[in-house]
Amino acid sequence: MTDATTMAAETGAASTNALLEVRGLEGWYGESHVLHGVDFNVHQGEVVTLLGRNGAGKTTTIKAIMGLLDKRRGSVRMAGQETISLQARHIARMGIAICPEERGIFASLSVEENLTLPPKLAEGGLSIDRIYELFPNLKERRRSQGTKLSGGEQQMLAIARILRTGSKFLLLDEPTEGLAPVIVQQIGRTISALKKEGFTIVLVEQNFRFAASVADRHYVVEQGKVVDMIPNHALDANIEKLHAYLGV
Amino acid sequence: MFELLGIPPQVLMGQLLIGLINGSFYAVLSLGLAVIFGLLNIINFAHGAQYMMGAFGAWMLLNYTGIGYWPALILSPIVVGAIGIALERTMISRLYKLDHLYGLLLTFGLALIIQGLFRNYYGVSGLPYAIPPALQGGQNLGFMFLPNYRGWVIIASVVVCFGTWFMIEKTRLGSYLRAATENPELVGAFGINVPRMITLTYGFGVGLAAFAGVLAAPIYSVNPNMGADLIIVVFAVVVIGGMGSIMGAILTGFGLGIIEGLTRVFYPEGSAVVIFVIMAIVLMIKPEGLFGNNA
Numbered sequence: 001m002t003d004a005t006t007m008a009a010e011t012g013a014a015s016t017n018a019l020l021e022v023r024g025l026e027g028w029y030g031e032s033h034v035l036h037g038v039d040f041n042v043h044q045g046e047v048v049t050l051l052g053r054n055g056a057g058k059t060t061t062i063k064a065i066m067g068l069l070d071k072r073r074g075s076v077r078m079a080g081q082e083t084i085s086l087q088a089r090h091i092a093r094m095g096i097a098i099c100p101e102e103r104g105i106f107a108s109l110s111v112e113e114n115l116t117l118p119p120k121l122a123e124g125g126l127s128i129d130r131i132y133e134l135f136p137n138l139k140e141r142r143r144s145q146g147t148k149l150s151g152g153e154q155q156m157l158a159i160a161r162i163l164r165t166g167s168k169f170l171l172l173d174e175p176t177e178g179l180a181p182v183i184v185q186q187i188g189r190t191i192s193a194l195k196k197e198g199f200t201i202v203l204v205e206q207n208f209r210f211a212a213s214v215a216d217r218h219y220v221v222e223q224g225k226v227v228d229m230i231p232n233h234a235l236d237a238n239i240e241k242l243h244a245y246l247g248v
Numbered sequence: 249m250f251e252l253l254g255i256p257p258q259v260l261m262g263q264l265l266i267g268l269i270n271g272s273f274y275a276v277l278s279l280g281l282a283v284i285f286g287l288l289n290i291i292n293f294a295h296g297a298q299y300m301m302g303a304f305g306a307w308m309l310l311n312y313t314g315i316g317y318w319p320a321l322i323l324s325p326i327v328v329g330a331i332g333i334a335l336e337r338t339m340i341s342r343l344y345k346l347d348h349l350y351g352l353l354l355t356f357g358l359a360l361i362i363q364g365l366f367r368n369y370y371g372v373s374g375l376p377y378a379i380p381p382a383l384q385g386g387q388n389l390g391f392m393f394l395p396n397y398r399g400w401v402i403i404a405s406v407v408v409c410f411g412t413w414f415m416i417e418k419t420r421l422g423s424y425l426r427a428a429t430e431n432p433e434l435v436g437a438f439g440i441n442v443p444r445m446i447t448l449t450y451g452f453g454v455g456l457a458a459f460a461g462v463l464a465a466p467i468y469s470v471n472p473n474m475g476a477d478l479i480i481v482v483f484a485v486v487v488i489g490g491m492g493s494i495m496g497a498i499l500t501g502f503g504l505g506i507i508e509g510l511t512r513v514f515y516p517e518g519s520a521v522v523i524f525v526i527m528a529i530v531l532m533i534k535p536e537g538l539f540g541n542n543a
Contacts, residue, residue, distance in 0.1 A: 068433055088436045088437040089436045089437070089438075089440060089442070093439045098437050106431065108427070113423040117427055117438065119439055119440060121439050
């Protein structure tokens with residue numbers, strides 16, 4: 001199967017293939033071996049979640065895809081091109097953008113500087129005006145220090161700034177963590193709107209109800225491996241199994 | 249004429265001027281250190297040697313090639329900055345993942361080697377460098393005599409300091425620099441070439457030191473130890489201002505130069521140590537420095 005898809009990618013049959021193919025991905029933080037062979041695919045235009053308990057390796061998987069680990073091994077192919085030996089900035093230039101778990105809003109930059117920091121890497125990114133239309137709070141507070149925003153506003157800013165870059169493949173790490181329900185709904189609407197516009201999204205989530213409201217498929221991560229895949233339409237049928245995985 | 253606490257104004261103003269001149273060098277040098285420390289996390293102990301190289305650069309340009317002061321003011325910082333870039337690429341860049349101490353030891357060693365080489369070839373007696381003709385003479389301000397060259401040093405330092413501050417705090421390039429100072433990994437993940445930014449920042453900081461060196465050449469004699477004598481005070485200035493704070497480095501540099509000058513008027517015996525006394529007090533009360541933001 002792996003060989004077949006790889007060959008197909010090389011022969012250019014992109015429409016039937018995964019946009020992102022992760023195979024046998026291993027990752028380390030310093031000395032500690034966190035990922036033990038992660039396998040999954042993401043197709044063009046899909047929203048896919050990584051579900052799992054704390055410490056299962058979801059965030060590490062996202063970081064490994066982006067090239068942010070000290071050491072990684074295996075295979076991560078973006079549109080058929082191997083990225084495992086590339087540095088983060090080269091991976092970013094292939095059209096992958098990250099919204100990190102800790103949000104990564106810069107304290108020494110204003111809201112507007114935070115928003116315009118990531119350079120445009122491709123055509124088709126959202127304009128500043130369109131972003132301010134989507135997130136009116138950011139416009140109102142554009143001169144404020146980035147970290148003076150509320151948690152929800154910082155999360156909006158962290159998502160908004162990667163929409164400007166033209167990258168169509170987004171890695172969102174727990175965008176709803178610690179936010180009020182009304183903000184979570186707004187983020188859900190934003191993700192759905194992005195999907196309609198053709199963005200491909202990998203979403204790390206603890207909150208599987210939220211995940212179910214936006215995603216096409218769910219991968220379950222456990223002890224540094226993908227142990228199961230559940231299509232969103234089969235979620236109800238698999239709810240017991242999922243509860244067991246997540247320990248809820 | 250008026251007198252203040254029995255001090256004639258000529259003496260007071262004269263010492264204030266010397267204080268401002270010293271403060272100009274403290275400010276430009278500590279600014280370079282702060283910029284380098286902010287992004288590289290390296291305590292650049294070679295800064296004094298690089299300042300000395302700037303002064304020697306001007307002297308060599310004049311004596312070996314006939315290139316005068318004004319071109320040297322640009323050329324010498326560029327050449328010394330380029331040497332800094334080579335050092336960063338070949339040596340300093342290997343230390344970013346290690347403790348500060350390693351960077352300090354490496355740059356301290358480099359400073360000793362550079363100063364040793366210059367001592368070997370040029371001796372320690374000091375080489376003369378003339379004030380450029382356009383800046384000879386001075387102005388009688390009524391209450392004091394201001395040598396033109398000293399006025400120029402103050403103006404040039406203020407312009408360079410605030411130009412650097414503006415570039416870092418108010419421009420797009422500066423926003424990259426500030427962001428990379430906070431979180432270089434994430435800035436890299438946005439597709440920005442952080443290693444190149446780090447290299448150029450080191451080159452810029454070193455160039456600032458060399459610029460101060462060229463400014464200093466006509467005032468102090470050009471000699472291999474000129475930087476070693478100054479850099480200890482500059483490190484005290486940086487500690488007082490707070491490592492990594494741009495405006496802090498500038499204001500503390502000028503401010504301490506003036507305080508030092510005033511001490512020389514009112515309590516001359518204390519002038520050599522006043523900055524270190526202030527450093528000790530600041531470290532006790534606010535260890536992160538007057539303008540530092542994290543403890």
